[in-house]
Amino acid sequence: xxxxxxxxxxxxxxxxxxxxxxxxxxxxxxxxxxxxxxxxxxxxxxxxxxxxxxxxxxxxxxxxxxxxxxxxxxxxxxxxxxxxxxxxxxxxxxxxxxxxxxxxxxxxxxxxxxxxxxxxxxxxxxxxxxxxxxxxxxxxxxxxxxxxxxxxxxxxxxxxxxxxxxxxxxxxxxxxxxxxxxxxxxxxxxxxxxxxxxxxxxxxxxxxxxxxxxxxxxxxxxxxxxxxxxxxxxxxxxxxxxxxxxxxxxxxxxxxxxxxxxxxxxxxxxxxxxxxxxxxxxxxxxxxxxxxxxxxxxxxxxxxxxxxxxxxxxxxxxxxxxxxxxxxxxxxxxxxxxxxxxxxxxxxxxxxxxxxxxxxxxxxxxxxxxxxxxxxxxxxxxxxxxxxxxxxxxxxxxxxxxxxxxxxxxxxxxxxxxxxxxxxxxxxxxxxxxxxxxxxxxxxxxxxxxxxxxxxxxxxxx
Amino acid sequence: xxxxxxxxxxxxxxxxxxxxxxxxxxxxxxxxxxxxxxxxxxxxxxxxxxxxxxxxxxxxxxxxxxxxxxxxxxxxxxxxxxxxxxxxxxxxxxxxxxxxxxxxxxxxxxxxxxxxxxxxxxxxxxxxxxxxxxxxxxxxxxxxxxxxxxxxxxxxxxxxxxxxxxxxxxxxxxxxxxxxxxxxxxxxxxxxxxxxxxxxxxxxxxxxxxxxxxxxxxxxxxxxxxxxxxxxxxxxxxxxxxxxxxxxxxxxxxxxxxxxxxxxxxxxxxxxxxxxxxxxxxxxxxxxxxxxxxxxxxxxxxxxxxxxxxxxxxxxxxxxxxxxxxxxxxxxxxxxxxxxxxxxxxxxxxxxxxxxxxxxxxxxxxxxxxxxxxxxxxxxxxxxxxxxxxxxxxxxxxxxxxxxxxxxxxxxxxxxxxxxxxxxxxxxxxxxxxxxxxxxxxxxxxxxxxxxxxxxxxxxxxxxxxxxxxxxxxxxxxxxxxxxxxxxxxxxxxxxxxxxxxxxxxxxxxxxxxxxxxxxxxxxxxxxxxxxxx
Numbered sequence: 001x002x003x004x005x006x007x008x009x010x011x012x013x014x015x016x017x018x019x020x021x022x023x024x025x026x027x028x029x030x031x032x033x034x035x036x037x038x039x040x041x042x043x044x045x046x047x048x049x050x051x052x053x054x055x056x057x058x059x060x061x062x063x064x065x066x067x068x069x070x071x072x073x074x075x076x077x078x079x080x081x082x083x084x085x086x087x088x089x090x091x092x093x094x095x096x097x098x099x100x101x102x103x104x105x106x107x108x109x110x111x112x113x114x115x116x117x118x119x120x121x122x123x124x125x126x127x128x129x130x131x132x133x134x135x136x137x138x139x140x141x142x143x144x145x146x147x148x149x150x151x152x153x154x155x156x157x158x159x160x161x162x163x164x165x166x167x168x169x170x171x172x173x174x175x176x177x178x179x180x181x182x183x184x185x186x187x188x189x190x191x192x193x194x195x196x197x198x199x200x201x202x203x204x205x206x207x208x209x210x211x212x213x214x215x216x217x218x219x220x221x222x223x224x225x226x227x228x229x230x231x232x233x234x235x236x237x238x239x240x241x242x243x244x245x246x247x248x249x250x251x252x253x254x255x256x257x258x259x260x261x262x263x264x265x266x267x268x269x270x271x272x273x274x275x276x277x278x279x280x281x282x283x284x285x286x287x288x289x290x291x292x293x294x295x296x297x298x299x300x301x302x303x304x305x306x307x308x309x310x311x312x313x314x315x316x317x318x319x320x321x322x323x324x325x326x327x328x329x330x331x332x333x334x335x336x337x338x339x340x341x342x343x344x345x346x347x348x349x350x351x352x353x354x355x356x357x358x359x360x361x362x363x364x365x366x367x368x369x370x371x372x373x374x375x376x377x378x379x380x381x382x383x384x385x386x387x388x389x390x391x392x393x394x395x396x397x398x399x400x401x402x403x404x405x406x407x408x409x410x411x412x413x414x415x416x417x418x419x420x421x422x423x424x425x426x427x428x429x430x431x432x433x434x435x436x437x438x439x440x441x442x443x444x445x446x447x448x449x450x451x452x453x454x455x456x457x458x459x460x461x462x
Numbered sequence: 463x464x465x466x467x468x469x470x471x472x473x474x475x476x477x478x479x480x481x482x483x484x485x486x487x488x489x490x491x492x493x494x495x496x497x498x499x500x501x502x503x504x505x506x507x508x509x510x511x512x513x514x515x516x517x518x519x520x521x522x523x524x525x526x527x528x529x530x531x532x533x534x535x536x537x538x539x540x541x542x543x544x545x546x547x548x549x550x551x552x553x554x555x556x557x558x559x560x561x562x563x564x565x566x567x568x569x570x571x572x573x574x575x576x577x578x579x580x581x582x583x584x585x586x587x588x589x590x591x592x593x594x595x596x597x598x599x600x601x602x603x604x605x606x607x608x609x610x611x612x613x614x615x616x617x618x619x620x621x622x623x624x625x626x627x628x629x630x631x632x633x634x635x636x637x638x639x640x641x642x643x644x645x646x647x648x649x650x651x652x653x654x655x656x657x658x659x660x661x662x663x664x665x666x667x668x669x670x671x672x673x674x675x676x677x678x679x680x681x682x683x684x685x686x687x688x689x690x691x692x693x694x695x696x697x698x699x700x701x702x703x704x705x706x707x708x709x710x711x712x713x714x715x716x717x718x719x720x721x722x723x724x725x726x727x728x729x730x731x732x733x734x735x736x737x738x739x740x741x742x743x744x745x746x747x748x749x750x751x752x753x754x755x756x757x758x759x760x761x762x763x764x765x766x767x768x769x770x771x772x773x774x775x776x777x778x779x780x781x782x783x784x785x786x787x788x789x790x791x792x793x794x795x796x797x798x799x800x801x802x803x804x805x806x807x808x809x810x811x812x813x814x815x816x817x818x819x820x821x822x823x824x825x826x827x828x829x830x831x832x833x834x835x836x837x838x839x840x841x842x843x844x845x846x847x848x849x850x851x852x853x854x855x856x857x858x859x860x861x862x863x864x865x866x867x868x869x870x871x872x873x874x875x876x877x878x879x880x881x882x883x884x885x886x887x888x889x890x891x892x893x894x895x896x897x898x899x900x901x902x903x904x905x906x907x908x909x910x911x912x913x914x915x916x917x918x919x920x921x922x923x924x925x926x927x928x929x930x931x932x933x934x935x936x937x938x939x940x941x942x943x944x945x946x947x948x949x950x951x952x953x954x955x956x957x958x959x960x961x962x963x964x965x966x967x968x969x970x971x972x973x974x975x976x977x978x979x980x981x982x983x984x985x986x987x988x989x990x991x992x993x994x995x996x
Binding site: 001002003004005006007008009010012013014022023024025026027028029030031032033034035037038039040041042043046329398400401440441442443444 | 512543544545547548552562573611713755840841855865867869871887889894902905
C-alpha cells in the first residue's frame, strides 16, 4: 500500500528573512480560475476608464514669437532643442525639456521665414524666406550645465547678438518656399520657382531642376537613400527626384496640391503626402499608381506631417485647428488634440524620442503634447511598467465590444469639426447611395467604382 | 558532398525522437489542450486579408503560451498530487484512517483529529478559499474561527441563538451567520457589523466570490442576493416552490441551485424572476446538491436513497448510485465526491470513468453528520457532526499546487490587503451570472428579422377585425342617425383595418405571372427582384 498526502512545510513557502522577496507560486490551470473571461472583461473596462482618467496630453505652450509660426526644425543631435521660425522673420531655438524657454535667437530675416532645416551633425541651421535669402547659421553647442544656465543666458543672448551666429547669406532671385537637408552629406535643397541643390561651401547651386510653370512648395530628402528627394508643386504634382539624374524620376498628378511630404524612417521606400483635400496619402515610392493607404480624418487642408522615429505613427497638423496622430497603416486617426486657443496649425514635429508632439500654429505659440495621452512620464518602476502593458493588452483584446469601444473611441471634438464631419458623412452617404443605384440600374460592368486609393490620383507620369 | 550529407543527418535527427521523448511529447500535447481553452477561430471564412493575418498571428501566440504553460506544469510545479494505491486484493475503501496515519509524515497526521463539543449541537463548517481558516457554527449558537495551519483558535463567540448556517465572505476578515430571526455579519474579532433584517429567518447562506453577492434562501422559500460591498439588495426572488434548505452555488458560473421537496432542482440567477433551469431529479425530496469545480457535473441525493450524477451541459443523468441516503455532499478540487449519511462518510472517486467507492470513514455511532466539506489545497475532509467537528485524510483530493495570485494559504497581511483591493476592482456585476460564462466577450451572431408566418398574420388580422367590429359609433342626432349610414360606416371601418394587412400571395393561379428562375439569369440586376424566388 502506497500512500502520499499533500504536506507543505512552511519554510519552503515563506521567506527566510524580512529582507528577502516574498515567494510567489504559479499554477496556470484554468480550472482554478472560474469566470476568468468575465474578470478579464471587467479589467478591460476598468483599464479603458483609467486611461481616459489619466489622459492629459497637453504639457505646455511656448510663448515668445510675435507672429504666426511658419516652420519648425528638429536637431538630430540634441533631443531637447527645437528650432522654430515665424512669419516676421524671427528664428528661435527652444529648450523643450524643463524650462520651455527660448535658448537663443537668430535674427536677420526681413520677411517671413518659409523653411528651416538642420544638418545631420547638428552644427548648421539653414533657413530660407520670402526676402529671397537663404541663410546658414551655426548652432551653438549646448553646454554641459543644463537648462538653468541656459535660461539665464537667454536673456543676455537676446539682447546682445547681432549676426553672431550667421555663417553665410545667399541672395536668390526668387522667394523660396521650403528647404531640406540631406541625411548624410553636405547638400541641402531649396524649393521655389525651381528646385536648387546647394553645397554648404558654394554660393551657387550645385544643381537645378525646373519643372514647368508652377513653383515647388515642399521638399524632403529620403532618410535611406541620400540622393533621392520628394517634392510637391503647386500644379498638384508629387515628384521624386534623383540628384544624379537631370530630371524627375517619377511624377504623380493628383487632384489637389500636396502641402507637405514625410518619408517613413523605418521603411524609407514609403512616404506619406499631406494633401489639400484633408486626406493623407501613403505611397510606396517604387509603385505610384495607387496609394498604399488613404488616411481620412481631417476636415480641412492638412498643412504638415511628420513621422515618429518608430515609423509606426505620424502626426499631422491641419487648417481646421487640430493635430491628429495616425497609425502608419490605418485609415483613421487614433488621437486628436485641440484647444480653444490653438488656431490654424501650420507645422508639427514628432520628437526624436517618440514621446512628444510639437505643434506650431497661427496664434504665435508652440505647443508641446504627449504622443500617448495617458502615458506616465518620468521614471517608471518595472512593476508599474508591467501593469501598464497588461492594461494595454487586455484593453486591446476587448476593444471591439460595444461598452469598451464606446469608451476607447470617445474624443471630444470642437463644434466646427464635429459639424463639418457630420455634414461630410451625410454627403458621402448620399453620394455612395446614388452611385450604388446608378450601378444597379445600368448594365453590369459599365459603371466601375473607383477605389479610394486611386480616386484622387489622376495619372502617373514616367 | 560531405556538407550535404551532414545537413541531411540534422534533418533526420529533428524528425525522429527517442521513444521516451516521444512519450513526453504526447503528454505535453494533452496538457496543452487544457491551456488552449477550446479551439481556435476559423479564419477561412474571413475575406479581409489584414484582419486575417492579424488574427493568425494572435492564434500562433496562443499556441505558444499554451505550450509554455504545459511545460511549466510538467517541470516547474513544486508539489505533486497525493494518492492511495493498494496492491493486489486489498481494496482502497477498506483502508482506515489509522492505517493512513502510520504511513504519512507528521505534518499530515496533524490533520487527523476529532474535536468533541457535545453541548452546542450539530456543527456546520466553512473554509476560506485558500483553506487556511475554518469557521465552525454550532446549532446552539457557538461560532468559532480557527486558523488551520497553526491550529489556533482565533475567536469564538456564543451568540445564544440558533445558528442555522455560517459562511465566510471574501476572506477571513468577515463572516456571516444565519441566526434565529435574522442573519448577521461579524468581523474577525467577533464584533457584530451588520444585521440583515430584510431576509428574514435564513436556512442557508452562500457567498459568490467573484460577484461579492451573499445569497440566501429563507424559511418561506425566498431567494435573496445582496451585494456586500455597498449593502444593496440586488434581487429578492419568490421561488414559488415552498420551503427548502438545500442551496448550493455552482463555482463555475455563479448560478445558485435550490433543491425542492418535490424532487426538482431549480437554478437561479439574480437578474430574472423565473428559474433558468428546472430539472426533475428525484421522485422524492432532494436532500443535497453539490457541484464539481469544472462546472459540468452535479451530484444530487434524494430521500429514496439514491445518489445521481448529472451532466450539466446536456442536463442528463450520467450515473446513479444506490444504497444510502446522503444528507450532505461535497466535491473536492480533484473531483472526489464525499457523501455523509448518519455517522458514515463515503468518498467516491472517478478514476475508472464512473464514480465508485474510493474510501470511507465511519464515526462513533452517536455522531450524526451534519456537513462534509473538502478543504481546498489539502488532502483533508472536514466533517461537522452533532458532537463537534472532525478532520480526516483523503489522499488525492486536494490540488497540490496553489497559485499565489488566486489563493495563497501562506498569505501575509500586506498580501491579503492587496488582494482585497484587487478583488474589489475585479468585482463582476450580477448580470454576468449565466449558465455558460464563456459567452461573455464573444460576438453574438447577427440575426435577420424573420418575417411572421402566414398563420401569425392571419391571427393578427382577425384580432384587429374583431376590435374594429367592437367599436361603438356615436349616435348622431338631427336626422343623421339613419341605420343605413351606420352600417355603411361600420363596414368602412372593418375594410380599412383589413387593408392595413398586405395581401397574401395568390398562389400558382395568380393574376400576375412571375418570371421563372431560369429566365432570371438573363435579367439585369435591377430587375432581378421580380424573378420568382423559390
